Amino acid sequence: MLLLFVLCALAACGPGSAVANSPQPAPTPSNAISTPATLPATPTPVPPTATVVIQPTPVAISANRVDVKVVEPSFKPPQAWTFDPITITLKVNTKIHWTNTGAILHTITADDKQTFNSGDLQPQAEFDFTPTRAGTIAYHCNYHPWMTGTIIVQP
Numbered sequence: 605m606l607l608l609f610v611l612c613a614l615a616a617c618g619p620g621s622a623v624a625n626s627p628q629p630a631p632t633p634s635n636a637i638s639t640p641a642t643l644p645a646t647p648t649p650v651p652p653t654a655t656v657v658i659q660p661t662p663v664a665i666s667a668n669r670v671d672v673k674v675v676e677p678s679f680k681p682p683q684a685w686t687f688d689p690i691t692i693t694l695k696v697n698t699k700i701h702w703t704n705t706g707a708i709l710h711t712i713t714a715d716d717k718q719t720f721n722s723g724d725l726q727p728q729a730e731f732d733f734t735p736t737r738a739g740t741i742a743y744h745c746n747y748h749p750w751m752t753g754t755i756i757v758q759p
Contacts, residue, residue, distance in 0.1 A: 669699045672753070674725070674745070676706035685745075687712075687753040695758050696738055702731045710751070715742040 722731035745751040
């Protein structure tokens with residue numbers, strides 16, 4: 605009887621038994637990502653301090669006209685007032701159109717005082733000039749001499 609009991613017990617542990625068919629943990633896929641217990645201590649390089657220079661926003665240039673703004677940035681000292689863009693490059697016979705977007709009087713005057721001069725340009729007033737020959741033309745505001753610009757006219 606004891607032998608029969610042992611045989612029955614062994615038979616219960618075989619491949620067809622309930623113990624053998626109990627749920628097993630699912631195998632780990634071969635592409636599974638494992639996380640190491642500790643990450644290697646590699647120092648992160650710190651970039652050197654850089655000087656940031658803010659340039660005026662480029663203005664879209666169409667085939668026949670370039671727009672330039674007289675700009676007085678809010679909460680900035682008058683020395684921050686500028687033409688935007690400061691330098692423009694265009695072809696001969698392309699119109700340049702300035703708009704005084706500021707709140708005070710400005711001028712747009714060629715440095716040679718002959719090529720063009722807008723006179724007093726009230727807020728929201730506009731001024732146009734069309735260069736007819738190649739070359740470089742420097743200009744400024746008579747009231748605010750730090751406001752300067754350059755026009756590069758190509759053939």
